[in-house]
Amino acid sequence: MASTKVLFLWSPEAALREYLAGGLATFPEIELVFPAAEEELLALAAQADVMVGWRPTSELLTAARKLSLFINPGAGVQHLVGPFRELNRERRVKLVNGHGNSYFTAQHAVALLLALTNRVIPHHNWMVGGEWRMGDAEAASIPLRGRRVGLLGYGHVNRQVHRFLSGFDVEFAALRMTWPSSGEDPSPLRKFAEGELNPFLEYVDTLVVSVPETARTRGLIGAAELALLGAEGLLVNVARGATVDEESLYEALRNGTITGAALDVWYDYRPRADADGRKYPYSYPFHELPNVVLSPHRGASPFGDLGRWDEVIENLKRFASGDALLNVVDLGREY
Numbered sequence: 001m002a003s004t005k006v007l008f009l010w011s012p013e014a015a016l017r018e019y020l021a022g023g024l025a026t027f028p029e030i031e032l033v034f035p036a037a038e039e040e041l042l043a044l045a046a047q048a049d050v051m052v053g054w055r056p057t058s059e060l061l062t063a064a065r066k067l068s069l070f071i072n073p074g075a076g077v078q079h080l081v082g083p084f085r086e087l088n089r090e091r092r093v094k095l096v097n098g099h100g101n102s103y104f105t106a107q108h109a110v111a112l113l114l115a116l117t118n119r120v121i122p123h124h125n126w127m128v129g130g131e132w133r134m135g136d137a138e139a140a141s142i143p144l145r146g147r148r149v150g151l152l153g154y155g156h157v158n159r160q161v162h163r164f165l166s167g168f169d170v171e172f173a174a175l176r177m178t179w180p181s182s183g184e185d186p187s188p189l190r191k192f193a194e195g196e197l198n199p200f201l202e203y204v205d206t207l208v209v210s211v212p213e214t215a216r217t218r219g220l221i222g223a224a225e226l227a228l229l230g231a232e233g234l235l236v237n238v239a240r241g242a243t244v245d246e247e248s249l250y251e252a253l254r255n256g257t258i259t260g261a262a263l264d265v266w267y268d269y270r271p272r273a274d275a276d277g278r279k280y281p282y283s284y285p286f287h288e289l290p291n292v293v294l295s296p297h298r299g300a301s302p303f304g305d306l307g308r309w310d311e312v313i314e315n316l317k318r319f320a321s322g323d324a325l326l327n328v329v330d331l332g333r334e335y
Contacts, residue, residue, distance in 0.1 A: 004316075004319065006316060009060075010035070017032070049067065049068055073309070084329075099155075099156040099157075105299040105300055108298070115293050149171070153176060153209065154176040158174065162187070173192060174192065177194045177333075179193060207235045212239070214333065218242045221249075222244075234261070236261070238265060263292065264295040264297055267282045
């Protein structure tokens, strides 16, 4: 029986190692390789059939001459598309995109929406400051009842968002590039396809953005699109900051073009500290706005949940068995 060497690009904690080994107990041919130090990676890469990790160097990919599969355990692969396009000019290496955090991200999206509609943040801050029982005159809740929730992207995350919100008295619409011919939705859903962004935005008033970052989605939502969402519009972004134009979003919130936004993704992930040592991951002062909920890209939390690795385990089993893999990235479409 030929062995399958799976090289992890970091040294996982003991609990994760045991979880992976337990999940693969019926596949003794799969050998999990964990580097004791980063300096070992290049030497170990030469024998790897599979790699698991987030940001491989070009040197590492070049050294991995036997590599057939790279598993990215997280949902974003925009940083890997270019290197793997280059790699696949010479040899075939499949790139897999992980969705083990989709449940948590969907939960976070719903939490952000409810914090936004129920004005949780300002009332919390008033209470912390000793201001008891500020009311609707200062910050009234926004009922979800009767709203039209638009799911921009209908992949792993927004399908869960749809399910979580199905208990509310809301209507749903979703836009995705292509719709499968069959499939069961958690509740009735009006479907929009590629090229129907404007009608979709005109139809909905609550937008949850969960699309991959690609050349087609960068700047997808700008000033004109936010205006279509309308003055009662709410926006939740758990995708990538670049999907929504930064200046347009700030101005739409400041000017009342839309009612509010809750944001977990940003525009500058290496912000410089200001004179007071504060770091803001954006160029416009979103933190000064009263109608925004800010979250530091933590939708994938908790990172210590071991169940998020089940998809990686399943793909390793499928690879060893020669079966079709889950979530193979189409490098042409960038996701």
